[in-house]
Amino acid sequence: MKYLSEFRDAGLVETLLAEIRRSVTRPHVIMEICGGQTHGIVKSGLDRLLPEEISLVHGPGCPVCVTPLETIDRALAIATRPEVIFTSYGDMLRVPGSRSDLFTVRAKGGDVRVVTSPLEAVRIARENPDREVVFFAIGFETTAPANAMSVLQAERLGLTNFSVLVSHACVPGAMRAILGSPKNRVRGFLAAGHVCTVMGTREYPSIAAEFGVPIVVTGFEPLDLARGILSCVRQLEEGRAEVENAYGRAVTDEGNRHAQETMEAVFEPCDRAWRGIGTIPESGLRLRPDRAAFDAERRFDVGDVQTEESSVCISGEILQGLKKPIDCPAYGTECTPDHPLGATMVSSEGACAAYFRYGRVPREEPRA
Amino acid sequence: MCLAVPGKITEIHDSDGIRMGTVDFGGVRQEVCLQAVPEAQVGQYVIVHVGFALNVLDEEEARETLDLLRQMEDAGRSEGASE
Numbered sequence A: 001m002k003y004l005s006e007f008r009d010a011g012l013v014e015t016l017l018a019e020i021r022r023s024v025t026r027p028h029v030i031m032e033i034c035g036g037q038t039h040g041i042v043k044s045g046l047d048r049l050l051p052e053e054i055s056l057v058h059g060p061g062c063p064v065c066v067t068p069l070e071t072i073d074r075a076l077a078i079a080t081r082p083e084v085i086f087t088s089y090g091d092m093l094r095v096p097g098s099r100s101d102l103f104t105v106r107a108k109g110g111d112v113r114v115v116t117s118p119l120e121a122v123r124i125a126r127e128n129p130d131r132e133v134v135f136f137a138i139g140f141e142t143t144a145p146a147n148a149m150s151v152l153q154a155e156r157l158g159l160t161n162f163s164v165l166v167s168h169a170c171v172p173g174a175m176r177a178i179l180g181s182p183k184n185r186v187r188g189f190l191a192a193g194h195v196c197t198v199m200g201t202r203e204y205p206s207i208a209a210e211f212g213v214p215i216v217v218t219g220f221e222p223l224d225l226a227r228g229i230l231s232c233v234r235q236l237e238e239g240r241a242e243v244e245n246a247y248g249r250a251v252t253d254e255g256n257r258h259a260q261e262t263m264e265a266v267f268e269p270c271d272r273a274w275r276g277i278g279t280i281p282e283s284g285l286r287l288r289p290d291r292a293a294f295d296a297e298r299r300f301d302v303g304d305v306q307t308e309e310s311s312v313c314i315s316g317e318i319l320q321g322l323k324k325p326i327d328c329p330a331y332g333t334e335c336t337p338d339h340p341l342g343a344t345m346v347s348s349e350g351a352c353a354a355y356f357r358y359g360r361v362p363r364e365e366p367r368a
Numbered sequence B: 001m002c003l004a005v006p007g008k009i010t011e012i013h014d015s016d017g018i019r020m021g022t023v024d025f026g027g028v029r030q031e032v033c034l035q036a037v038p039e040a041q042v043g044q045y046v047i048v049h050v051g052f053a054l055n056v057l058d059e060e061e062a063r064e065t066l067d068l069l070r071q072m073e074d075a076g077r078s079e080g081a082s083e
């Protein structure tokens, strides 16, 4: 068992697609939460192989895309300071702030370094005791335990030159916000598999019951995605609204307790602004008061940042499943990965980037 | 961002008080934090995200899923053949 090739078996995907075709009798709008799933779907072309009754809309599960402009501008201000080594996941570098991006800050001499793990940022802090090392701690519940671990490790090592700029988002609050909107058209969810690996499934039954929507925990390979869609379609056809786990090899109902404890030792829930969407109650994490010493926002007074969002970007509506990238007038013309107007065109998980990368052009796509 | 990849643990050690391990991703080896999977053993597969193992993969569950799907595929084939 390699846990990859087996779940890309084209024959089995076709079997599931045939079953989906057999099950469906009327239109359904299903949202995949996670941007990783969006990429999996667009890359494999699964959305085009589905019967036309099923419309997949793309959710807000792209941490880079929903990081508030204000936070990006703060990051840029901190990264510009000469005493700072600013460390970040690579995805963040080209995300446009109001006037610049981290990549440009680096080109102008800022010490911005890409890390693939938060513990790498701690190592850099240890190796550079005379510099201030800041880690841009973004991500969902999947990433929060690892980011929390970096704070605990810095504390254990007694590092005083390490801090984190926190922009953590949590999925359930966003699902509630999407479902509670008067404009909502989502009738079923593919829940984000790796968020559930950490958190388990306990947050979902109340959402499924309150809003009458099926929620199916779904993985990322074509087989996983097709299986999640089939479970969701069957529930919708049968009028059920239950929580199902179609990613059992990686997800248990209780999730990973150790990872949850690490997270809880460092972060606490808070309201949070989502770029393009607005503030959602209880949908974020911030440092607990007893970890305030690691808070980059307190350590570096970057003052009031004046944000300025692109006026044409409709990524907020895309992230809520109201529109698709091809509905954006700037898509592929004014806005491309080389000249992004919004974060959804830059991030490896952004819906606009996925559409662009896999060559989706407006006239080919039926408007949703 | 939530990309997480399965890999096989080839070795486990302690580094500055943290449970770490070497994980093989189809030939590419990386240092991975195993702090959240204290039960994980050499030879098992973990799902790894930003250098942090999120869980040990459940092999039995994976096999059952694939078996079920193959049965579905076979059933579909024999149905197709009899049409």
Ligand code: SF4
Binding pocket: A312, A313, A314, A315, A318, A325, A328, A329, A330, A331, A332, A335, A336, A340, A341, A342, A343, A344, A345, A352
């Ligand atoms: S195509 Fe560009 S401008 Fe349009 S929604 Fe996507 S990121 Fe924003």
